[in-house]
Amino acid sequence: MTTFSFHDERLTAAYAVGCDLHIVAGADGCALLVSDAEGHVVALKRWHFSRPASGHSSTDTLTDLRGVLIGERMFAWSFRRVRWAWVGANATLVPRRLFRAEDLPAYFKLLLHPAAYVYGYDELPELDCFVVYALDADWVRLAEQFLPQAVQTHFAQPLLRSWRSVAPSGDYDVRLHLHPQSAQIAVFDRQNLLFYNTFTFNHANDLLYFTLLTYEQFRLNPAEIPLTISGHLLEDSDGWRTLYRFVEHLRFAALPQAAHLPEAARELPDHCQWDVVALSRLKGVSREQ
16 A cells, blocks of 8 residues: 655656666555655655564565555666665674675574575675675565666665764664564664564554563663654654653654655655665665675
8 A cells, every 4th residue: 555655747667777776665554755866855755564573474565565666666667776775684783703795504503494495695884893684585576677777785784874873972873663563673782783673563552562672681761761763653643642651752853863854755655755865875885796
């Protein structure tokens, strides 16, 4: 189901050849951002896959994504560059000193059921580590079928690099990014990453539990350390009200520096677009094995 759509009238198939297409996709939904040669946003669109979080299978995701890729005409156009970030795929962070590109399956030996996976890794130079991930092979083939030129990466790369770039240099920083039924949370200490996790949730109380568990794990006081939120959460939602009862300083994330959305694209607050904006500003490329 389409939940948000902005399309600048300048963006046509002919104009697209000079533009970049950025896609963030996973079990919860899909979003795209198109930017022109000057970096101006000329399209933003979001789809929500409305299924129970506990019962959403890889096959469901494949069916939902195929429907979006068939139904959206922009995916048939030629773009200058295309980058695709996967949300919710199996991923782990590996310190640089322990990383071996030739041993990617070994990082998941105890974590995954036997199946056909496409393994990849992205460097996080600011954090001195790599994000290593295992993608469902059918997901990869679907993306390649519709967008063969796309560079595929894991969403942890743009998310963590963008978070680190705005983390305070002299204090703790707790950040939460939400999709409709899943979330990522991280703790930084003076821009050093202490913790990163992905979880799924069905109710606001689940969201609260994982958030407070993170504060407790690092002995952080939720009455003192703010929680900065981006993604799928609005101030009048159950999730916001539940978090606000226990975390005294809640705030929505501002977009990364120098990232600007046109006024016509602000039907949703800026923090709701953090995912595709962060991907659009990512430097460097991913690698797949």
